[in-house]
Amino acid sequence: xxxxxLQIRNLHVRLEDDPSVEIIKGIDLxxxxxxxxxxxxxxxSGKSTLAQVLxxxxxxxxxxxxxxxxxxxxxxxxxxxxxxxxxFLAFQYPVEIPGVSAMQFLKAAVNAKRAFEGQNELxxxxxxxxFRAKAEQINVPFEMLKRNVNEGFSGGExxxxxxxxxxxxxxxxxxxxxxxxxxxxDALRIVADGVNSMRxxxxxxxxxxxxxRLLNYIVPDHVHVLVNGRIVKSxxxxxxxxxxxxxxxxxxxxxxxxxxxxx
Amino acid sequence: MTNLMDKPVSMLDVPVPAxxxxxxAYRSRARSRFPGFPTLRxxxxxxxxxxxxxxxxxxxxxxxxRDVSAxxxxxxxxxxxxxxxxxxxxxxxxxxxSDADELGKGVVSLPLHExxxxxxxxxxxxxxxxxxxxxxxxxTLNDAMVSDGLFVHVSDGARPDRPIEVLSIAxxxxxxxxxxxxxxxxxxxxxxxxxxxxxxxxxxxxxxLNNAVTELIAAPSATVEHYLLERESERAFNISTLAIRxxxxxxxxxxxxxxxxxxxxxxxxPVLAGERAHCLxxxxxxxHREQHLDNAMRVRHAAPQCExxxxxxxxxxxxxxxxxxxxxxxxxxxxxxDAIQSNRNxxxxxxxxxxxxxxxxxxxxxxxxxHGATTGRVDDEAVFYFMSxxxxxxxxxxxLVYAFAxxxxxxxxxxxxxxxxxxEMIDKLPMARGLSIEV
Ligand SMILES: Nc1ncnc2c1ncn2[C@@H]1O[C@H](COP(=O)(O)OP(=O)(O)OP(=O)(O)O)[C@@H](O)[C@H]1O
Ligand SMILES: [Mg+2]
Numbered sequence: 001x002x003x004x005x006l007q008i009r010n011l012h013v014r015l016e017d018d019p020s021v022e023i024i025k026g027i028d029l030x031x032x033x034x035x036x037x038x039x040x041x042x043x044x045s046g047k048s049t050l051a052q053v054l055x056x057x058x059x060x061x062x063x064x065x066x067x068x069x070x071x072x073x074x075x076x077x078x079x080x081x082x083x084x085x086x087x088f089l090a091f092q093y094p095v096e097i098p099g100v101s102a103m104q105f106l107k108a109a110v111n112a113k114r115a116f117e118g119q120n121e122l123x124x125x126x127x128x129x130x131f132r133a134k135a136e137q138i139n140v141p142f143e144m145l146k147r148n149v150n151e152g153f154s155g156g157e158x159x160x161x162x163x164x165x166x167x168x169x170x171x172x173x174x175x176x177x178x179x180x181x182x183x184x185x186d187a188l189r190i191v192a193d194g195v196n197s198m199r200x201x202x203x204x205x206x207x208x209x210x211x212x213r214l215l216n217y218i219v220p221d222h223v224h225v226l227v228n229g230r231i232v233k234s235x236x237x238x239x240x241x242x243x244x245x246x247x248x249x250x251x252x253x254x255x256x257x258x259x260x261x262x263x
Numbered sequence: 264m265t266n267l268m269d270k271p272v273s274m275l276d277v278p279v280p281a282x283x284x285x286x287x288a289y290r291s292r293a294r295s296r297f298p299g300f301p302t303l304r305x306x307x308x309x310x311x312x313x314x315x316x317x318x319x320x321x322x323x324x325x326x327x328x329r330d331v332s333a334x335x336x337x338x339x340x341x342x343x344x345x346x347x348x349x350x351x352x353x354x355x356x357x358x359x360x361s362d363a364d365e366l367g368k369g370v371v372s373l374p375l376h377e378x379x380x381x382x383x384x385x386x387x388x389x390x391x392x393x394x395x396x397x398x399x400x401x402x403t404l405n406d407a408m409v410s411d412g413l414f415v416h417v418s419d420g421a422r423p424d425r426p427i428e429v430l431s432i433a434x435x436x437x438x439x440x441x442x443x444x445x446x447x448x449x450x451x452x453x454x455x456x457x458x459x460x461x462x463x464x465x466x467x468x469x470x471x472l473n474n475a476v477t478e479l480i481a482a483p484s485a486t487v488e489h490y491l492l493e494r495e496s497e498r499a500f501n502i503s504t505l506a507i508r509x510x511x512x513x514x515x516x517x518x519x520x521x522x523x524x525x526x527x528x529x530x531x532x533p534v535l536a537g538e539r540a541h542c543l544x545x546x547x548x549x550x551h552r553e554q555h556l557d558n559a560m561r562v563r564h565a566a567p568q569c570e571x572x573x574x575x576x577x578x579x580x581x582x583x584x585x586x587x588x589x590x591x592x593x594x595x596x597x598x599x600x601d602a603i604q605s606n607r608n609x610x611x612x613x614x615x616x617x618x619x620x621x622x623x624x625x626x627x628x629x630x631x632x633x634h635g636a637t638t639g640r641v642d643d644e645a646v647f648y649f650m651s652x653x654x655x656x657x658x659x660x661x662x663l664v665y666a667f668a669x670x671x672x673x674x675x676x677x678x679x680x681x682x683x684x685x686x687e688m689i690d691k692l693p694m695a696r697g698l699s700i701e702v
Contacts, residue, residue: 055647055651056650056651057647058647078650078656079647079650079651080650080651080653080654080655080656080659082651083650083651083652083653084653088651089651091648091651094648095642095644095645095648097645097648097649097663097666098666098667098670099665099666099667099668099669099670100662100663100665100666104700105649105652105662106652107699108654108658108662108698108699109652109653109654112652112653112654112655112658113653116653148666165652169652169653
């Protein structure tokens with residue numbers, strides 16, 4: 001039997017600073033190698049929190065449950081160790097870092113991963129070659145690497161740069177937090193094509209989105225509906241169409257409470 | 264201010280070599296003008312206590328200084344910078360260590376003591392014209408002691424073929440030495456010049472004072488780039504004043520980096536005296552341990568349509584303290600002034616402190632003046648972002664602190680200076696040693 005790539009069991013998460021606030025209220029989710037799962041849900045339902053918890057953000061406390069990655073407990077690992085083990089979070093809001101060039105940043109990241117794996121550092125020439133190949137694969141302009149990390153990038157450029165980073169780091173689990181929001185149709189295609197180019201039967205994705213449209217391009221094996229910290233329904237890709245049509249009302253969410261959903 | 268009579272001031276008793284009559288008169292006017300040393304009650308010195316300077320028994324003569332070799336000079340000058348080099352050791356000009364060749368047609372670059380003889384007229388005409396704008400007791404003290412430093416004169420349209428670097432090297436001496444370097448840089452119409460003031464030490468525990476005044480006078484459409492690299496011993500004192508006077512359409516860029524020193528005061532006082540002049544004031548101060556780094560900017564717009572840009576950043580660690588006072592004065596006549604001031608500080612420890620105060624004095628009505636001061640820590644969101652790409656926390660933090668520091672380096676024309684500063688940052692910033700930085 002294949003080991004799941006990611007297995008979340010009965011996960012409960014509270015705010016570290018304010019434990020009276022429970023955001024994730026018991027989630028179970030199993031992602032097998034090569035699968036694409038999508039999570040949809042109204043604003044504030046806990047999607048980004050789940051993504052950040054998987055990436056190791058310290059603002060949150062896991063009060064119950066477990067997260068296994070390749071069968072190993074993930075919760076004791078820091079964000080850097082998780083990244084080096086193959087988890088990649090494409091941020092909903094990538095952070096602008098003035099003063100650090102994208103090139104310098106990615107060189108450090110690639111070599112950090114190699115050190116983690118006990119491999120030698122790559123020299124500048126080998127790194128450049130690697131970056132060029134990935135820039136071509138993901139269809140981002142190589143010039144982007146000369147700019148500071150995300151600084152002054154348009155919304156679309158930021159999202160594309162995230163996907164590019166995943167390709168560069170060769171991660172096995174991509175958690176895409178609204179990688180489609182703010183993208184025009186062409187950029188959406190580019191991002192989706194980039195993701196699809198990485199699908200190889202081994203690599204998996206957890207795609208968080210508000211729009212069914214993205215899922216026309218990145219076709220999911222499973223769709224989950226997250227409402228108020230719980231997965232209230234799971235199904236195939238047709239579930240996304242159903243949500244697009246009926247909204248979240250059938251799940252007990254009233255319109256005003258989700259004002260701005262999908263905005 | 265402390266009355267001179269109350270406190271014996273050893274610094275004023277240091278004999279200086281006799282000069283021509285006009286210079287003696289200049290000095291003696293300064294002596295009689297000297298208001299005494301500032302205290303914390305003086306607004307301009309509110310955050311900087313200079314008692315440790317006043318209590319240091321500075322001696323007039325240097326005894327038992329270690330000798331400085333040509334190798335030492337190579338070691339401390341800006342690496343790979345092809346500069347015309349004037350070397351001072353403990354305040355004394357060292358022709359044997361200097362490498363100040365001809366800089367091309369129309370360019371004079373000399374130690375000031377020589378210029379006093381060879382270019383008396385130019386000196387007499389310009390000395391004190393920029394620094395007189397805004398008197399500070401230490402400037403007056405420098406006036407009273409003026410004897411050596413750098414003199415540069417660039418004729419209209421001329422351009423030195425290399426940057427001019429004044430390297431002040433301090434060594435451990437038996438008794439603390441006070442020096443009062445005086446630099447006068449006069450750049451003619453449509454001429455260009457790049458001048459570096461570079462303060463270094465060969466002994467990390469040397470105690471001394473450098474009280475330097477640099478006057479920079481830019482004629483119409485002149486372009487000047489000035490650097491102050493302060494790498495003094497952390498037991499030393501450095502007071503540096505850069506007084507700038509800009510005529511119409513001149514462009515002056517000033518870059519200051521404070522790294523060393525126990526108590527450092529950095530005054531930058533440009534006067535935009537001609538229309539459409541442009542001034543950039545770029546600075547970085549990086550403190551640790553007990554260092555005290557005080558920056559006092561006073562940008563005066565005295566003509567219409569000028570632009571000034573102040574970008575100062577501080578990084579303070581341990582128990583160090585940074586001060587930034589940014590005053591912008593806009594005269595009534597200076598309509599269409601465009602002034603920006605930004606002071607951003609990063610604190611790396613709980614005990615580090617920064618006092619930042621913007622001060623605007625605006626007498627014109629059609630101006631654009633923006634200012635902002637922030638003090639914060641390394642951004643946790645950014646640390647998480649970097650860690651989520653596999654960088655360890657120390658590396659993530661070091662990169663972010665370095666990036667904060669290095670932002671202003673991009674504004675510097677001289678790449679060898681940027682490289683030197685990158686290396687200095689890696690040396691000084693916590694955890695930065697593992698970083699591989701390309702400049
Ligand atoms: N660090 C935090 N501090 C305080 N509240 C938080 C924090 N992180 C999340 N929350 C709260 O938890 C809830 C879930 O937030 P989350 O960002 O996970 O929602 P989301 O499903 O990603 O929403 P959206 O669709 O708008 O991106 C929200 O009510 C949010 O305000
Ligand atoms: Mg979200």
